[in-house]
Amino acid sequence: MNQITFKVRGNDVTVGLGAEAGQLQLNAMEPVIAQACVESLRLLTSGCEVLRTRCVDGITANQDVCERYVHNSISVVTILNDYIGHRAGDEVGREAVKTGRSVRDIVLERGLLDEETVDRLLALDNLTCSR
């Protein structure tokens, strides 16, 4: 698909040059304009169909992997900043990076929030603002 887009972008240059090169009452470059446009349209159409049938339709998700990355990421500290303050959030994040421990554990250990609040804030539907 990427190759197709590169080719189409090149054809776009061709069309621009061809359109610009019209000579008074006749643009003699229309054959190459036509060839470039036809090629681009055919490539894009085929590309979309192949991408859909041989790629997108068959994609499956690894839910565990996705969620593990969320739980283990220090970026979740962002949602706690409104409750523990930005400075404390920075320090929690620094500790997480240094020790590899989870944000949740560090927040609880430092007594910044109670367990129920932390778990509520770090729940997946809260993290994605879909509650």
Add this chain to the structure above:
Amino acid sequence: MARTETDLLGSREVPDDAWYGIHTLRAVENFPISGILVSSVPELIRGMVLVKKAATLANVQLGALPPKVGQAILAACDEVLEQGRCLDQFPIDVFQGGAGTSMNMNTNEVLANLALEQLGLEKGRYDVVDPNDHVNRSQSTNDAYPTGFRLALDALFARLATAVQSLADAFEAKGTEFAHIVKLGRTQLQDAVPMTLGQEFTAFGVTLAEEIRHIEYARTLLLEVNLGATAIGTGLNTPPGYRELAVAHRRCRGPRPDRGDQRHRRLRPGPRHLQAPGVQAVEGLQRSATVVLGAACRAERDQPAGASGWQLDHAGEGQSRRPGGREPNHVQGPWQ
């Protein structure tokens, strides 16, 4: 077996089973450039034949063609359009000088010979149906060819719109399927805050679907044509009223599904003295579609290293041996 045809430059032998004539023969010899023959682009042939049909209808209506000749040409056009006859009779290169003269003459000759067949006559009897005087009546290459290839592009854009919509729908379907799966967003090539995998796929679908509006707009530009303008835009050699009739008759292709403002679906006479109107805008819109597609594919490709947050279960052959995952070759493999 061959027949002899004559033009200003002399006589040539044209194969008996060829539906084209001497001008096409000379064009094959003059333009051996890309090897891509017009016969491999049936949309171009259809576009040209639609022009000839519209022109002939207008000419017959205005008394500019003998009715019997006109009817024979119209029947010839329909044989090509509806039955696909003689689509292999366009051996000229798509690259050609003369601003499409060879394409125009190839079309004129094929239709003249098909019309002769309608009248029970052999090929080459141009004293009865002449490629120039009859099939090309009231036309010039400089209005027939630009109109013809714009019609071809319009048809191809319609197909692209369908393909883009289907792809957008496929992304949206994945958006629904993955709506409950949480993943990390990515910004600056780093972990960002969470989102759902469904939101990511839905975004691709929405962005792609927006391109369809641009495609439809491009089509309205393409349907603004200079048919009736003839050689330089003044309408020389056309009978009064021809221009409006010829453009209106382009609807003889058949009913088009009604979609929004019907006015935009019809051919409109374009500014006669401008060249390549709308085509550059058309290509620019293809460019924006490629930017969107390219971005979507890069996003799929650039998931966090080793994350394998999603995968293809039926990826094609020739996959890399990278452990832990399969490459979606149709996104990434084409990076040759």
